Amino acid sequence: MGHYHDNPAAIRALLRSDAVHRDVYLDPEIFALEMQRLWARTWIYVGHASQVPNIGDYYATTLGAEPVVMVRQEDGRVRVLRNRCAHKGAKLVNTPAGNLGRFFRCPYHAWSYHLDGSIAAIPKRDGYTHTRFNETKAAAGMAAVHTAGHRGFIFARLSDDGPTFDGYFGAALSSIDYMVDRSPVGKLQVAGGVLRYLHDSNWKMFVENLNDTMHPMAAHASSAGTAKQLWAGKPADAPKPMAIEQLVPFAESYDFFEKMGVRVLPNGHSWTGVNFSIHSSYAAVPEYEQAMIAAYGEERAKDILGTVRHNTVYYPSLTVKGAIQTIRVVRPLAPDRTLIESFSFRPVGAPDVFLRRNVTYNRLINSPLSVVGHDDQHCYRLMQEGLAACGNEWVSLHRDFHEDELGQRDQTVGGTSEIAMRNQFRAWSMFMTQGAEKERR
């Protein structure tokens, strides 16, 4: 047992109102505690219901440190189970997705399970008759975890204790609503493949960066700035390639990002682009706008299409871009290793151009070959290495800090504030210390 495990005061001391201690990014014990306390007690994104459309379809992933599998049940619902055989612990599915038929079947000793995780058959079961097996957890089969969803987005909570789904996300769910409602029939489908980008840095650096609007001007000058130069001098009415339309706005001014605004909510959630964003000026598609008005009425359609939030953070595991229907899923692997999986969606009932747009954006920004991603990833790694320097163990989160932001539940401020990062760490500290107290009881 290390320094932090039984010491909530030491964890609390890692966060000041306007700065955070470097251990939160570097310390292996903190990472292990994060998996137990933050990633197990909060609602973590698993996948989208459209990935498992038919009975027996599954999608396997990890939540924090644990392997899980999301399965479409016989009754049409989606459940999330621990991907572990009740016998000796072998993972039951070992491919990311597929169809099980009506049973899980372990390849090792052929125990089988119904889609809900309960045991269907054990070969030579009489060998257990005179044992205590039936009194153990294993007798229940694969353990289910708490599952909840919002408009097809499936989340799970590994621990039995923790906040309710609605209580945890609250008003942040509106970003999913706006994203889904960009489909005239209110439906999204995962489409276009998943990009899987390995980062050699702590997961929080990635999550913080999603609402960091002070970095594009500096870190992305070489990509967005070059795109801007390459397009400069083209006549104003020249048809803009999607790549130019999507890359150039990353080179917007500090003033632009300031006016975008940022809104923070309890439990670490936030979004930038309250008023407008770098996704505001994509080419209009008149036939689609007509379809949206027909589906939602003029006022609501205007509201949906006029809401172009930049990044919404569903702390700690998911970030959403509603205007361009792509999401990034955070999978922490080690203190200095994180896998980012990026998915795009087809807005059902909208013209194909939207899927093409989303898929293009995903490739340009989220691929391991992305000229934008390279510079972000590099900066995270620089922090990971630079924080080894002693003398100052604190990471500054002072930008636009005001005492009176403490204790407020819902605030909207200028977009270049570091308030979203402070807000994430306040949630972090709450779960990391509450956890310690619960374990001791």
Next chain:
Amino acid sequence: MTDADIARFLYREARLLDERRWDEWFALFSEDGLYWVPLARGQTDRETHTSLACEDRLLLRLRIERLKRGPPSQQPPSFCQHVLQVPEIAATPDGWRTHMPFCYAEVRGDAMLWLIGTAEHDLVRVDDAPRIRLKRINLLNCDAALPSIQLFI
């Protein structure tokens, strides 16, 4: 043009990349040239399925100009080495299609990344010289979790 000429063209193409002579490499592409690294095995759809990279001349130019600026992620710079197998070459109505297994290493500082796959070139004859209409790179581990790959494969 003989098969030996086409093979020489492909070897030179890789060598230009290894020597960071990106402008000369760019000039090997036809006007409608495309550099494509699919995300899925056997991928045919570039429009509604995403790719690791899918770059026309505009995006290639962007990548090259960015590299020349020495962006943050190129401190220190990356270097690469292609190791090529003798290509299979087939004639097409207006040029050649080639299939060439490769190893590719990219280093940066102390880190080295290895990639293995096949390159498939669609070459078109322009002014009696081959030009690249499509360079398709099938990575053996195209669907794996990958770190940054910063140069041209």
